[in-house]
Amino acid sequence: MTSCPRWRELDAEQRKEYWAALALRHCRGLGARSCFRLAKAYGSAHAAVRHHREWTTIGLRPEPGITFAGESWRPPARREWDAAVQLNPRILLWTDPLYPPLLRALPDAPLLLYGEGDFSLLQSPCFAVVGARKAGEQARAVAAHMARYLAAGGLAVVSGMAQGVDAAVHGAALREIGRSIGVLGTGIDISYPASNRGLFERMRRDGLLLSEFAPGVRPQPGNFPIRNRIISGLSLGVLVVEAAERSGSLITARLALEQNREVYAVPGTALDSRHFGTHNLVRQGAHAVFSAEDILRDLAPRLREYGVSRQRLRALGEEERRDAARDVPELSGTETPFRPAVVPSAAPVPAAASGRESATSPGTGAAPGGGEALPGLSGDEARILDALRRRGPLQADDLAEAVALESAALNAALINLELLGQVRRLPGARYEALA
Template identity: 35%
Template sequence: MPATDTPPPEPADDLLHWLRLQDVAGVGPVTARQLLARFGLPGQIFAASHAALREVVGAAGAAALLAPPPDGLARRHDAVLAWLAAPGNAVLTLADAAYPRSLLDIADPPLLLYAKGRCALLARAALAVVGARSASAQGVANAGRFSHALSEAGLTIVSGLALGIDTAAHEGGLRGAGSTVAVIGTGADLVYPPANRTLSQRIGERGCIVSEYPLGWPAAPTNFPRRNRLISGLSLGVLVVEAAARSGSLITARLAGEQGRDVFAIPGSIHATLAKGCHKLIKQGAKLVETAADVLDELKLPLPPGPAPAHRPGAGPARHAALLAALGFDPADADTLAARAGLDAAAVVGQLLELELAGLVERLPGGTFQRTVL
């Protein structure tokens, strides 16, 4: 069913002025906010004199603001109005009561937010859950379980709709009462990556999709680091599930710190490449978390009655006990495991295959195996 908590649309003339202000060259979110503080709504900015504008943005900025509207603005305006006619779609401006208050605390909130779905979620307590696109099976499981438990506790899960950890975080959020918000790096009428089209549709129906980019804006490498400030800005804190030493998730964590948000990280094996970023964050002061309760305790939020644990130690059939004990929780190859467990190498290979099919171990690059905590 389409969402029913969509705020009323902006009057058409007001929306046209907002779109025009967003298009002015050299006027970004920070400068635009200064202009709004001085003159009021965008229509009043464009009605101001060159002298008055010059006091805020200088001569070049004033000239840009008073230049004729760009070609195509009217067509873009019509396209936005047509998009708004669909149930659940909304455009939130800085002047809207429904604009997320948490974003007003960051240095450069966007002038416009294009939203699809339950806009009321943008006003709720939220936690960002982010991590690697090429995530391990363990990382995906952790992201889903933590997000589900935190959503059940009432937190809205915010992430970026990417593959891997983001996908698992959104899925976990949708399974709980808090639902999920996807902050995307394209226009709100597009889906990227295409593989998440079905998930995007479900979020649009039961959660909320948000973008600062104009309709039709394509995916580009520069979009995603920029949108990360909104992922952290909408949230009380950021939980990094898995991240390499150089990762976009670390950008989100850094932005969270700059915005005064909490940063949490799940530790991993000292041998795991995707744990290096989390360990780096922990060394820098991020809170090490092992369960969803750790996050809720730090945020001073109550644990829901009878929550499912974020993870529990996995156990396999009794016949695999010796092999699992030999494996521990660090990667190892079959020959090493055979020597540790005192088993025949062929038997170890067979058992590893059974454990992999059961989801109790995962095969890593280079022929090694790692235990999965379920």
């Protein structure tokens, strides 16, 4: 089993790099993109902090370098250091050869990841499957079926350890020699939600858990969009299974498109509001899929780079067709059975009928209000909208400075504003107001 060192196994150079990554992360005015930009420009986080007085030479504003010199980052960085010493998790640094190449290529790649489990999965081709937290039984069955055959095809199946589709995906993929990676929106030691505790322990033992967040970090709404970029960033593509019109899963799909990943969607029954999000993805050019074979066939050229033969994929397709009826049974009662759908071309159903989930809980929820009139904006959200209206589109780091918000609070507010249709994310982590 390939692994990476625990904190206490880090050598002197690795500890210097880890401390420097914490210093950059906790420096006010530096977001993930700026931190990565510095590490890439200087070759490492450690080299970047040694040259903090020269940051303007690579195009950064003077303020972050001045803030860094003031060392206000030191107390929170020390708290994270001490938490890691106590927990002794495995630590994957951006400078480590084991760091996944697809993730490393992102302009906002994390400088460090905490992990538990089998790190050899990061050398496999990865593929993400995401969907609704409150998915119906049929959607969970479809997600599990897809994950089982994707894992059997040699892919490590990535998801976000939430309820619903995520849990079904991880459980199914684990049955195929542990081929599943869970990316957390909490610290690596926090099992969330509580209902997934058993799955959490299985993933630690047989799969791989990853987190960008410090040990002990509890779930916060702003953490989950940060996590989503890692889910898609690790992966060759993303499959969305059951997503309402404003589902948080669509944000993962949008991030995948920004990262030049393939996006796939399982269409549901026409006029079923639980599938409006996936229907819209198909309208916008996502691949409509009705079996894992569709995905494996599309990815075959990339999978051959990892030693997955065409013969193996053909055999899996034949096996899947034989087993499909068993894996995805017809349901009785009020649940609408899954079937290949006719994507509706009619105007969307009004919001009051859309059956949206709540986005006030972290995870893959949709816009708050359940179809009622939009609630009043929070103070942070109002300031963000005001800044974007006055100044036009802003990059996330510049926006954080303009409204004096830490990145976690900024992301929490932006995700709500995006789901409410008040702001839109542009390429390069820039945002503009829509209202």
